[in-house]
Amino acid sequence: MQVSGTDPDVAALARKLDGLPLALATSGAYLEEANISVGAHLRLYESSWEQLQQDDLVVDTYENRTLYSTWQISLDRIQQQNELSVNLLGLWCYFSNQDLWYELLRAGYTERLPWLHTLVEDLPTFVKAMRLLCNYGLVETDTLLASNTESGGYRIHHCVHSWTIHVLNKQWDDSLAKFAVSAVGEHVPSRNTKEPWITQRRLVQHAERCLQFLSKVDAGDPFVAENLHGIANLLSDQDKKTGAEEVYKRALRGKEEAWGPKHMLTLDTVNNVGNLYADQGKVEDAEKMYLRALRGKEEAWGPKHTSTLRTINNLGILYTDQGKTEEAEEMYLRALRGYREAWGEKHTSTLDTLNNLAVLYSYQGKIEEAEKMYLRALRGYEEARGPKHTSTLDTVQNLGILCTDAGRTEEARAMLDRAVNGYQHAEGNHKTKIRSCQVRLAALNDRDVPRLGE
Structure with a gap:
């Protein structure tokens, strides 16, 4: 008017x-x-x-x-x-105020919330509810965050978000909180997904919002416990280690309560807590978790199950970091035999173990054995993931380091240059790896180390 x-x-x-x-x-x-x-x-x-x-x-x-x-x-x-618009605004308090999008809500369990099932039944219904909120100035579009496979998001001012928390949701709504946890946890991409970091970046703020009300959520609900496991994986991958540990522990308690300490899903979380402890340098705690997971998996599925092999490989990495080379080699060889039998020579899990074994042989000064392993891993990665994938580049870098230690200067330069160029164009933060390569290249060329960006 x-x-x-x-x-x-x-x-x-x-x-x-x-x-x-x-x-x-x-x-x-x-x-x-x-x-x-x-x-x-x-x-x-x-x-x-x-x-x-x-x-x-x-x-x-x-x-x-x-x-x-x-x-x-x-x-x-x-x-x-539109009643859906009002309900949607009330739901928003259990998510971050930034970048709420259709596919995220569609991933959650809507069975206990009929209105939510209606809201996400199709994209036009969702957009209609959001557009009404936009028309009244409560919500804004955030189309810059759209991807090739998912729609753009919407955001609300942090003051409006505070209002949804303290006024629209004066009483805790357990069903909405559980839905938020399920939506985030179910939408965490697999680590084998192509370019998982795109979705991870959009999800992490919502995972941190779930972390804020974690103590109020009943993790004894099996679905909640498994979704918390996914959220913890996300936080760990995004280097939010403190938050990841808190969520993993709550997921573990919930799984133990729901399924028992020896259930396969419980042991998956035990293994991932071990991974987190290893990343944090808590080697004793990590080893306890890995050994617990290994005993449980061997008992439940046997020594050759691929889940068992993953934990064996993780123990090999941990023992390598501790300088326990004999124990590490035993674990790697056992994992390698199992992966070859289960999936073949060219599977990425086989290649990962080959690369790990090559790193160990390099530490031990077994240059020829290490080089053979690296080259086999490199050929496999190039075929499976392409020449520009970070796994491929990591192996290229390792080969460059090996050639440097062996005094093969020209080969070392070629490998390290290839790694630097690849990391500079790869998605994600690879500054530490780039710097490591540049330091070695500078030593080979007898010149100063360039500043990052040069």
């Missing part, structure tokens, strides 16, 4: 809103969408303010009271038009 600058109600509304930009913007969107007079909107605001004063809410500042009253008017109007 057209608003006259001389309308006395306009000045009165601006005074009521105390000139707050966010409140003025929301009121402007409301006037445009609802097509009512400023005077009518002013009366609605005053009524909403009085109701807020009567509600049993602790609203800390005059500014927040002003904003809450303004948003409540819009919410009342939205409720008359």
